[in-house]
Amino acid sequence: MRKVLFLVLAALLATTSLQAQPAVPEFAPLPYAFDALEPYIDTQTMEIHYSRHHRAYYDNMLKAASGSAFLERGLQEALTEIASWPEALRNNAGGHFNHDLFWRVMAPRAGGEPQGKLAEKINTAFESFEKFKEEFKKAALGRFGSGWAWLCVDTDGGLFITSTANQDNPLMNVGNRKGIPILGLDVWEHAYYLKYQNQRGGYIDAFWNVVNWPEVTLRLERALAAN
Numbered sequence: 001m002r003k004v005l006f007l008v009l010a011a012l013l014a015t016t017s018l019q020a021q022p023a024v025p026e027f028a029p030l031p032y033a034f035d036a037l038e039p040y041i042d043t044q045t046m047e048i049h050y051s052r053h054h055r056a057y058y059d060n061m062l063k064a065a066s067g068s069a070f071l072e073r074g075l076q077e078a079l080t081e082i083a084s085w086p087e088a089l090r091n092n093a094g095g096h097f098n099h100d101l102f103w104r105v106m107a108p109r110a111g112g113e114p115q116g117k118l119a120e121k122i123n124t125a126f127e128s129f130e131k132f133k134e135e136f137k138k139a140a141l142g143r144f145g146s147g148w149a150w151l152c153v154d155t156d157g158g159l160f161i162t163s164t165a166n167q168d169n170p171l172m173n174v175g176n177r178k179g180i181p182i183l184g185l186d187v188w189e190h191a192y193y194l195k196y197q198n199q200r201g202g203y204i205d206a207f208w209n210v211v212n213w214p215e216v217t218l219r220l221e222r223a224l225a226a227n
């Protein structure tokens with residue numbers, strides 16, 4: 001009996017000490033195969049984008065964060081204070097966070113229209129799903145050069161659309177309109193050039209076929225709970 005109690009205690013202590021360690025974000029596997037989003041996002045783009053571009057942001061984030069307390073309170077929290085950290089962390093931690101979100105808000109055999117609370121909030125903020133898509137496309141097309149288009153949750157629980165340059169995102173305290181991003185679209189040329197060349201609009205239109213609305217809804221619920 002004593003031996004069992006000792007083992008239980010040891011297991012509990014091990015769990016506690018693991019939890020107390022600083023959270024180093026993982027380079028999570030892509031949640032589907034490279035060719036899973038065809039024909040909307042081509043296999044070669046997915047492979048290069050995930051394995052090379054995202055991987056480089058991740059590796060460079062760890063390098064830039066090494067020896068600092070940057071990741072200790074978690075990546076999302078760290079991004080809210082990014083203005084106090086070196087430029088390399090803004091670019092690479094932003095790059096890692098943004099791509100990790102991007103992979104997860106897409107899925108094969110997805111698309112369609114959002115349901116439930118997300119649909120209600122979209123209708124409240126933008127009048128209709130069609131108008132939301134128009135406004136999102138305008139933000140994604142209007143981003144000059146490289147960046148992202150976002151659907152975000154405001155501090156009052158409402159939704160808004162914004163876009164950011166480079167690897168910035170709306171969590172960062174760098175002059176963007178701040179909010180919690182629940183859907184993001186990468187509009188860097190590396191995200192679409194092989195298939196769409198300079199036709200960013202075609203890439204944006206195709207994106208709606210792969211949006212994983214149940215995942216966006218989960219992110220909405222988490223954001224509302226955090227507000």
Ligand SMILES: [Fe+2]
Pocket residue numbers: 049053099186188190191
């Ligand atoms: Fe990208």
